[in-house]
Each structure stands twice: as structure tokens, then as C-alpha cells.
Amino acid sequence: MARARQSMQELIARRRRAGFVGRAAERAAFRENLELSPEDERHRFLFHVHGNAGVGKTFLVRELEQLARERGALTAYVDESAGSVPEALAAIGGRLARQGHRCRELERQLAAYRERRHEAEAAALALDPEAAPHPSAGALAAARAGLVGLGMVPGVGPFAGALDADRLAEGADRLRAGLSARLRTQEDVNLVLSPERVLTPTLLGELAAAAGAVPWIVLLFDTYERTGRFLDGWLHEIMTTDRHGTLPANVVLVTAGQLPLAPARWGGFADFVAEVPLGPFTEAEARGLLADRGVRDEPVVAEVLRLTGGLPVLVSTLAEARPADPDDVGDPSATAVERFLKWEPDPVRRSVALACALPRTLDADVCRAVAECPEDEFDGLYAWLRGLPFVSERGDRMRYHDLVRAPMLRLQRRQSPRGWAERHRRLAQTFARWRTEAEAALEPGEFWKEERWRELRLAESYHRLCADPRTALPGVLADVVAACDHGDEVLWRWVRLLVEAGEDAGATGARNPEGWGSALTEDFAADAAAGVAALLLDRARAEEPWRATAYAVRGDALARGGDHEGAREAYERALALDPSLVRAVRGEALARSSLGDHGAALEGLCRALELEPDSAYNLFLVGEQLRMLGRYAEALAELDRAVGLDPAQPPAWASRGAARLARGELDEAQTDLDRALDLDPDYAWALARRGRLWRARGDRTRQLVDLDRALALHPDWAWGRCERGDVLRRAGRDEEALVDYDRALALDPDYAGAYASRGASRANLGRLPEALADLDRALLLNPVYVWALERRAAVHRRLGAEDLATADETHAARLSAPSPPPPRHHPSSVN
Incomplete structure (x- = not known):
């Protein structure tokens, strides 16, 4: 059978890899790591490549991926085209599938996520009767407020500012109600609002299934300065906790970004992480790249080294031009920009390349606004610009590489300060005009x-x-x-x-x-x-x-x-x-x-x-x-x-x-609390309050169910912990109650109610000295705490201190407040 011909992509990748120069130590360290078993203390589970823009991080990451594949590894590469954890999971699943390991359950859940999210966005528009078929600005604004309030807009938290708190709360609450009505199950709602919680265990299961068939699984996350904003905490969690399941030991992670890993998050895991800082090429590495491109004339090489400082992107750019004449680099005052544009003889193209360095990002409209060229020549010039080696495309935008753009800007600013200011002024006016046009479709409060x-x-x-x-x-x-x-x-x-x-x-x-x-x-x-x-x-x-x-x-x-x-x-x-x-x-x-x-x-x-x-x-x-x-x-x-x-x-x-409930109107209280929870099933404060209603009705089982749900949503809620501890104490389950009281006090060391309740449980268990210490602490924090005085009096009496018991009872009788102080949290603090 004839051998299948290689694809264009495979041939390009092979040629680029054949020309890979430098980074020998980094490649060797990664290779050696794959020779060590995961149990070996020298083995590292995470390689983090970092360095300034232009030092060749992506080239190295791709090289590491190829090294892993040569050793039989299953690999997946993720870059900034993924804008969220679900999108990163989709990229991983797609890469694995192309290597014969299809993640069917992950694909199914991702499809469900996309479908349910679409339904959620439709629910947001459906909140306003004007939303269909052509939603009004008001309907769109209400929809966005709901999506922002539920954290479904990337980069905007659920509380996006007190200036608009009521609008966000209104939109989020209405959207929750819409989601509950539109989506089939609570699991669907969870998939939309917390996709990582649902999808991550599935990914880990898929990796575990594949791990037995290959020596290594290598997951590579590039452009980490962008993707790390949503991936870093997630990666740390799946590596260091079993909250979502376990990660196979033969998984190696590679991340690459401009900054080192955050010490606050990763500092305690230095024994498992290999930091790979990248700087400019050494002179030997830069010379090797130039020689590989046929640039060997010493005056040319020396000038390239001087102008680039060894930064790989500039060394590569100049090497691709293959300057061979020593006269080309004879001017000692030439800058890196002049050296780069020296080999482009067309003055119009040179002018467009410089002018288009002014905006931070480019599309055709921006390029047309800044480039001074005849309209009939624009399409050709724009196509040429897109093909330049230092221009990269991300979605519908282009941007110059920082190490090329920066000297271009300096050149223009120094050559013509007035021209520099005037060009930027015109661009500012252009963007201001486009911004004003965009505002016409928005309510003023919705701009941001x-x-x-x-x-x-x-x-x-x-x-x-x-x-x-x-x-x-x-x-x-x-x-x-x-x-x-x-x-x-x-x-x-x-x-x-x-x-x-x-x-x-x-x-x-x-x-x-x-x-x-x-x-x-x-x-x-x-x-x-x-x-x-x-x-x-x-x-x-x-x-x-x-x-x-x-x-x-x-x-x-x-x-x-x-x-x-x-x-x-x-x-x-x-x-x-x-x-x-x-x-x-x-x-x-x-x-x-x-x-x-x-x-x-x-x-x-x-x-x-x-x-x-x-x-x-x-x-x-x-x-x-x-x-x-x-x-x-x-x-x-x-x-x-x-x-x-x-x-x-x-x-x-x-x-x-x-x-x-405080007025004893139990039926009316239950109606209101049920309504709050119909609108927001995850409203922990309402669950805890309804738990108190069940206590008033004598239904301890339902009380515990609501409190358990509240604490599942907010496990670090001190008031909720103390409340559940009180239920357990009244049921005679004091040992279990102590666990909740201890947790409440760990979260809030000045919580008088938790000290008093823990003292009562310790007294029930016969641990009287500890009970007395807790009650003393409660009364130190709140001297008019009647219930704590009564509990302490009982402990004093059991210890034989009758005079102290009488003093506490007398003091309690004189105080008018019959109950502990109000809860530390009100409904608006837990949504």
C-alpha cells in the first residue's frame, strides 16, 4: 500500500522544527523528566515557561510537545483562542480525539453546556416582551444585567459595582427565575452557572481512561498571561486537591506566559514545579540561527546581534531577509526598525508599516483610518501587512509583535514629534466617533x-x-x-x-x-x-x-x-x-x-x-x-x-x-420564604431562615435538610454553621454539633453565639471546665448575652459554685434582652 502523503501543515511543522535552534538546556530538562517515573522525587509535574514577549516561548512549547510525542505521549495544546475553562476543555478534547482518544462523555457534556447556555441567553432576552423578534435597547440592557449578575460575562464578577447594584440584582434574580423555568433540571442550571464543577470531573475521568494506554499525557497551555486569568486557579485546584476527582500521575502540564507563577498560589509546591525562565538567545544560539538561515558574514552577524539584543523574534526576522552584503549593515547609527525596513524598497509599504504600528490592535477599518494610501491600493497593502512575520492575528484583530512595534513607535516619535501627536489625535477622534455611534444603541448606564x-x-x-x-x-x-x-x-x-x-x-x-x-x-x-x-x-x-x-x-x-x-x-x-x-x-x-x-x-x-x-x-x-x-x-x-x-x-x-416568623405568623412566613427560594433556589440565607421556621413547627428533619443545602452552597458561612450546630445540639447530637461550632469559630473567632452554643454542648457532654471557658468568652464578647448567662449559671451550679450561679441568674433577670444579638449577616450578603 502506498504511503499516505503528508499534509501541508505537517510539512510546515517539520521544516520549522528542523530549523529550531537553541534552548538545548530547556529541551534536555524536559526530556529527562519524561525518563523519570512519577514516583521519583526528581520528577516534576508542571513546567512553567516564562519570559518577555519575543523570547520564543511558543516555539519552545511546540518543541516540547513534539518531544513528548516522540516518547509516545498523548498531547493537547491550548492557547488564547480558548477564552474560558469550558473552551479549554473543548480544545483538549479535540486534540485528544485527533490522536485516537475521543472523549465522548466530555463532548456530550460540552454540547449540553453550549445548548443550555444558549437557552440561558435566550431566557435573558425573554425577560422583556420587547425582546422578540428584534430586542430593544432596554431589553438588551436587562439581559446583559442578568448575565453580568450571574457571572456569565467573562471578566465581570457577580457584583459589578455599587453604582448599579440594584440593576444587577434585579437582572440576576429575574434571570435565575427564567433559567429555573426554562431549563429542565437543577443540573442544567448548575451546568450553565458553574460549568467547571460539572465538566472537570468528566475531563479527569477521560484522562484516567486514557492514561493506562500511554506512557504520558502532556497538556500544554500557551499564552498564559491571557489564559492564566481563568486557568491558573483551575489548574492549581485539579493538581493539588481531589475536589473534582484525581489526576493521573503520568500527566505532565506545561504552561507558558510572560510572568512567573504567582508565589501566593504556587509557592508551597516548588518541589513539583519546574520554572523555565527564558531570556534572549545567547550569542552562540543567535549565531546558530543566523548560520542556519545562511547569514554567516561576520559584519552582518555582528550588526544583527547588536540591533536585536539576541531577542529571537528580531533575530529570526532579520535572518529571514538573508542580508549578505556587508554594506547593508555598515551604518552604526541604524536602529532595529531601520534595519528591518531597509530590505523593503517600496516607500508606500514602509510608510504603511510604520503608520499601522500606532494603534495597539488593527483591523481593516483601523488600518484604513491610519494608513495614508490611495483607496484603490488599500486591499493589496492590507493583505501585504497581514502577511508580515511580526504581525499576528487573533480572532478578527491583528497586532504587531511588541519587540518590533516598540522601536517603530520610538522612531516616529523622535523623527517628527508634531506628526506623532497629530496622527494620534486623528486616531483618537476616529475612535471617539465610533464610540459615539456604539452608544446610540445603548442605555447610558450600560456603556461600561x-x-x-x-x-x-x-x-x-x-x-x-x-x-x-x-x-x-x-x-x-x-x-x-x-x-x-x-x-x-x-x-x-x-x-x-x-x-x-x-x-x-x-x-x-x-x-x-x-x-x-x-x-x-x-x-x-x-x-x-x-x-x-x-x-x-x-x-x-x-x-x-x-x-x-x-x-x-x-x-x-x-x-x-x-x-x-x-x-x-x-x-x-x-x-x-x-x-x-x-x-x-x-x-x-x-x-x-x-x-x-x-x-x-x-x-x-x-x-x-x-x-x-x-x-x-x-x-x-x-x-x-x-x-x-x-x-x-x-x-x-x-x-x-x-x-x-x-x-x-x-x-x-x-x-x-x-x-x-418573628411575629409568629408561620403560614405567611413560609409562603414568603418559599417564594424567595422559588426565585433563587441557591439563596442560602433564605434556606437558613426557613430552617428556623421548621424549628418553630417542630420539624427537625426539614430544618436539617435546609441547613445542609445552605452550607453546601456556602461551606464557610459561620452563622450557618452555628445554626446547624444548634439543631444538632437540641437533638442530643452534641459531638456532631461541636464540629460545626469549631468550624464557625475558625471562620469567625469573635462569634459570641458560637462560643455560647459550644459551651452548652460541652456542658451536655460533661466537659464542664471547657464549657465554662467558652461561656466566659461569649460573655466577654457580649456582656448582656442572657442565654449565655443562664447556661453559665447552670455550669457553675454543677461545679458547686452556688454563689457564682446565683450571681449569673440575678444578672440575667435584670437584663431586658431575652435573646442573642442579631445575626452577623443579612439577606443581601449571601445571594
């Missing part, structure tokens, strides 16, 4: 949630900074403040914008974008939005209009981190600048509530309601605060209004159910 709008705004801001850094910087800093409300991914892009524009514009002085960007990068790495807001405020001039919002952003971040006192101070400073900033009024009130000052919190929330009288979210917060104060009739009045304004708001139903 729209990816296309953000892309245009970033491009416009970049070119304004390049044209005139001092004038543009204040407006861009205001955008940085706004970006803090839209997730770390969005904020990071604005921080990087300042760094890149500052470097490219060569700006200096106090208003230097690069100086701001570098400082913000450090603070972002340390504390994300909180760090960025703190630096902005530290450096802000008194007249900056965004200072009040920045203080509110910092308050939000501190509150999320549990620093409620710091949050209160930040909100107060925001209100000193802008007393009508609703997010600060509301945030300051909630911070006071978390600090136990419920009266002041109620006053602040009423002020927020005055400023936004039609906000169902504000009505709910006022009602909830009244409930926490024991003013149940007033609370019900506000919560009735909240439910009337927005019947799809689960927290309002749950809070009203809790208020009715």
Missing part, C-alpha cells in the same frame, strides 16, 4: 458593561494620552475610577493602558501616564480595586472631580474585605465631598449596620431612600434594618412596598418571611 464600548474607549484614551499626555490624563484617571466598579479584568486593562501609553509616548514629569500606571500596577497586584482607589486618592489633586466616587469605591472594597470601620471612614470622606452620592450614603449605612449601630444605619438607609425613592433595593434595605431592630410592623410595611415594586427580588421576600 458593553465590551465593544470599552474597547473603543480604551483605544480613544490610548491615542489621546499619546497625543497629549498632560491634557488627557485627568479624564483617563476618571475612567480608572469608573472601571473599579466593573471587575478586576476591566480595571486591569485601564491600569495597563496608562503603562503602555506612558511608555509609548515617552512622557515625563508629574503627569506622566507611565508613572501613574506603574504605581497603580503595584497597588492593583496588592489589593485590586481597593489598592487602586487608595493610590488615586493619595495622589489626587483637590480639584479632581472623581474623588468622591473613588472614596466610595474604596469603601466598597474595604467592606467586601470585612473592614467595616475602614469602609465607614471612606464613605464619610466621599459624603464630605458629595453629600448626595447615593452609593456612599447606602454604603456608610450598611457599614454602620455591620458594626452594630443599627439605629444610625436605619437613618442612613432612609436618606438613601429619599435620594432614590423608587428603588426596590433601598426599600428592602430599610425594611431589613427595621427587622433587625425588632420593629417588625414597620419592617413589613417597607418590605411590602419593596415586593410591590419588584416581585422578583428574593431578598425582600426572605426578609419579609423572617419578620413574619
Whole structure:
């Protein structure tokens, strides 16, 4: 039988590999690792290749993949074309299938995921009757709010900023209800909302099935500076925990990106990871590549080495031109850009190549806007540009390699500063016009949630900074403040914008974008939005209009981190600048509530309601605060209004159910709590409150079922742990109760209720000294805790300390508060 002819791709890959030069030590280390058994302590399970752009990471990763295949390994390669964990799993499954190991169950689940996600997106549009067949801007906005609120928009967390909290909550809650109605089962809902939890065990099972048939399975993840944002935590989890199953020992992972692995996540696993830092080629490696391309003339070689600094992408680019005449490299003042363009004689092409380096990314429209060429020549020039070796395509966009683009920018900026500024100014105007056109289809409050709008705004801001850094910087800093409300991914892009524009514009002085960007990068790495807001405020001039919002952003971040006192101070400073900033009024009130000052919190929330009288979210917060104060009739009045304004708001139903439960209205309370859970089956606070209702009805079995569900959703919820411990204690299962109390106190060491309850269980088990210590601690934290006083009196009496027991009983009788303090968490904190 005639041998099958090789494909074009196979022939290209073989030729490129035959020309692979350098990285001998890195290849040898990987090869040797495959000679070691997984049980050998020298074996490494993860190779992380890292280095600056242009050092040849992708070439090396592809070489490592080929080395693995030569040893019989099954391999899968993933790059930035995957934008999420499910897409990465699909890429892995496809690669394995092409090698004869089809992952049928994974394929089935991925198909189901794509179908269910499509149904979820359809459900989002179906929330508005205007959505079909041609959805209105309002319908699209509601749909996006729901998708963002459920975390289904990449890079945007479920809470995308207090400025729009009620809109996000409304959209997410309505979409949850729509999903529950549209999708067939809770498993389908889980597949849409948490695909990693469903798909990862299946992938691990497929790998385990394949692992017995091959010596190694090698999974390679390239462009990790992009994919690592969603893959790094997932890879760490499947390697170091058995949460989703086990990973076969003969799996080796390879990651490649610009940065080393994060020490906070990977620092404790150094014995299992091989760091592979890549720098420029050594002189010997660069000379070897040049010789392989036929460039051996010493003056030419010396000039290439000088101009490129050994960076592989530039060495390769210049080598491909094969300069042979020493006169070609005789000018000692030539730059890398001049050397690269020296071999392109067409002045129009040279001009287009330089001009198209100005935008950070390119498509045909951008290229047409920046290239000064006749329209009838544009298509040919654009096709030529796309074919240049330093231009890469990612989706529908192109970008220059950084190591080629940077010297091109420097050349243009130095040769003609006025021309540089004017070109960037024209580009900024072009992107501003496109942004304005995009805004016509959006509600004003939806701009920041729209990816296309953000892309245009970033491009416009970049070119304004390049044209005139001092004038543009204040407006861009205001955008940085706004970006803090839209997730770390969005904020990071604005921080990087300042760094890149500052470097490219060569700006200096106090208003230097690069100086701001570098400082913000450090603070972002340390504390994300909180760090960025703190630096902005530290450096802000008194007249900056965004200072009040920045203080509110910092308050939000501190509150999320549990620093409620710091949050209160930040909100107060925001209100000193802008007393009508609703997010600060509301945030300051909630911070006071978390600090136990419920009266002041109620006053602040009423002020927020005055400023936004039609906000169902504000009505709910006022009602909830009244409930926490024991003013149940007033609370019900506000919560009735909240439910009337927005019947799809689960927290309002749950809070009203809790208020009715406190009044002994068990049937009405159950109706409200059931309604909250119909709207949001994963609402842990409502589950815990319904558990209390089952306790009032004497149904301990149902109470435990609801508490178990709540804790399955939020295993680190201290209040829920203590609540379940109390159920177990009342059932006489004190040993089991102690497990929950211990966990609650590990999560919250100042939880008075958990100390008191643990003391009661220890007393039931006869461990009286330990019980007494717990009750003492509870009363130290809350001296007016009547129930703890009564329990301690009983322990004193059992220990024979009658006088101490009497003192506790007398003190308890004098106190008016008959129950422990309010729970540490209110419905809005667990959705």
C-alpha cells in the first residue's frame, strides 16, 4: 500500500522544527523528566515557561510537545483562542480525539453546556416582551444585567459595582427565575452557572481512561498571561486537591506566559514545579540561527546581534531577509526598525508599516483610518501587512509583535514629534466617533458593561494620552475610577493602558501616564480595586472631580474585605465631598449596620431612600434594618412596598418571611420564604431562615435538610454553621454539633453565639471546665448575652459554685434582652 502523503501543515511543522535552534538546556530538562517515573522525587509535574514577549516561548512549547510525542505521549495544546475553562476543555478534547482518544462523555457534556447556555441567553432576552423578534435597547440592557449578575460575562464578577447594584440584582434574580423555568433540571442550571464543577470531573475521568494506554499525557497551555486569568486557579485546584476527582500521575502540564507563577498560589509546591525562565538567545544560539538561515558574514552577524539584543523574534526576522552584503549593515547609527525596513524598497509599504504600528490592535477599518494610501491600493497593502512575520492575528484583530512595534513607535516619535501627536489625535477622534455611534444603541448606564464600548474607549484614551499626555490624563484617571466598579479584568486593562501609553509616548514629569500606571500596577497586584482607589486618592489633586466616587469605591472594597470601620471612614470622606452620592450614603449605612449601630444605619438607609425613592433595593434595605431592630410592623410595611415594586427580588421576600416568623405568623412566613427560594433556589440565607421556621413547627428533619443545602452552597458561612450546630445540639447530637461550632469559630473567632452554643454542648457532654471557658468568652464578647448567662449559671451550679450561679441568674433577670444579638449577616450578603 502506498504511503499516505503528508499534509501541508505537517510539512510546515517539520521544516520549522528542523530549523529550531537553541534552548538545548530547556529541551534536555524536559526530556529527562519524561525518563523519570512519577514516583521519583526528581520528577516534576508542571513546567512553567516564562519570559518577555519575543523570547520564543511558543516555539519552545511546540518543541516540547513534539518531544513528548516522540516518547509516545498523548498531547493537547491550548492557547488564547480558548477564552474560558469550558473552551479549554473543548480544545483538549479535540486534540485528544485527533490522536485516537475521543472523549465522548466530555463532548456530550460540552454540547449540553453550549445548548443550555444558549437557552440561558435566550431566557435573558425573554425577560422583556420587547425582546422578540428584534430586542430593544432596554431589553438588551436587562439581559446583559442578568448575565453580568450571574457571572456569565467573562471578566465581570457577580457584583459589578455599587453604582448599579440594584440593576444587577434585579437582572440576576429575574434571570435565575427564567433559567429555573426554562431549563429542565437543577443540573442544567448548575451546568450553565458553574460549568467547571460539572465538566472537570468528566475531563479527569477521560484522562484516567486514557492514561493506562500511554506512557504520558502532556497538556500544554500557551499564552498564559491571557489564559492564566481563568486557568491558573483551575489548574492549581485539579493538581493539588481531589475536589473534582484525581489526576493521573503520568500527566505532565506545561504552561507558558510572560510572568512567573504567582508565589501566593504556587509557592508551597516548588518541589513539583519546574520554572523555565527564558531570556534572549545567547550569542552562540543567535549565531546558530543566523548560520542556519545562511547569514554567516561576520559584519552582518555582528550588526544583527547588536540591533536585536539576541531577542529571537528580531533575530529570526532579520535572518529571514538573508542580508549578505556587508554594506547593508555598515551604518552604526541604524536602529532595529531601520534595519528591518531597509530590505523593503517600496516607500508606500514602509510608510504603511510604520503608520499601522500606532494603534495597539488593527483591523481593516483601523488600518484604513491610519494608513495614508490611495483607496484603490488599500486591499493589496492590507493583505501585504497581514502577511508580515511580526504581525499576528487573533480572532478578527491583528497586532504587531511588541519587540518590533516598540522601536517603530520610538522612531516616529523622535523623527517628527508634531506628526506623532497629530496622527494620534486623528486616531483618537476616529475612535471617539465610533464610540459615539456604539452608544446610540445603548442605555447610558450600560456603556461600561458593553465590551465593544470599552474597547473603543480604551483605544480613544490610548491615542489621546499619546497625543497629549498632560491634557488627557485627568479624564483617563476618571475612567480608572469608573472601571473599579466593573471587575478586576476591566480595571486591569485601564491600569495597563496608562503603562503602555506612558511608555509609548515617552512622557515625563508629574503627569506622566507611565508613572501613574506603574504605581497603580503595584497597588492593583496588592489589593485590586481597593489598592487602586487608595493610590488615586493619595495622589489626587483637590480639584479632581472623581474623588468622591473613588472614596466610595474604596469603601466598597474595604467592606467586601470585612473592614467595616475602614469602609465607614471612606464613605464619610466621599459624603464630605458629595453629600448626595447615593452609593456612599447606602454604603456608610450598611457599614454602620455591620458594626452594630443599627439605629444610625436605619437613618442612613432612609436618606438613601429619599435620594432614590423608587428603588426596590433601598426599600428592602430599610425594611431589613427595621427587622433587625425588632420593629417588625414597620419592617413589613417597607418590605411590602419593596415586593410591590419588584416581585422578583428574593431578598425582600426572605426578609419579609423572617419578620413574619418573628411575629409568629408561620403560614405567611413560609409562603414568603418559599417564594424567595422559588426565585433563587441557591439563596442560602433564605434556606437558613426557613430552617428556623421548621424549628418553630417542630420539624427537625426539614430544618436539617435546609441547613445542609445552605452550607453546601456556602461551606464557610459561620452563622450557618452555628445554626446547624444548634439543631444538632437540641437533638442530643452534641459531638456532631461541636464540629460545626469549631468550624464557625475558625471562620469567625469573635462569634459570641458560637462560643455560647459550644459551651452548652460541652456542658451536655460533661466537659464542664471547657464549657465554662467558652461561656466566659461569649460573655466577654457580649456582656448582656442572657442565654449565655443562664447556661453559665447552670455550669457553675454543677461545679458547686452556688454563689457564682446565683450571681449569673440575678444578672440575667435584670437584663431586658431575652435573646442573642442579631445575626452577623443579612439577606443581601449571601445571594
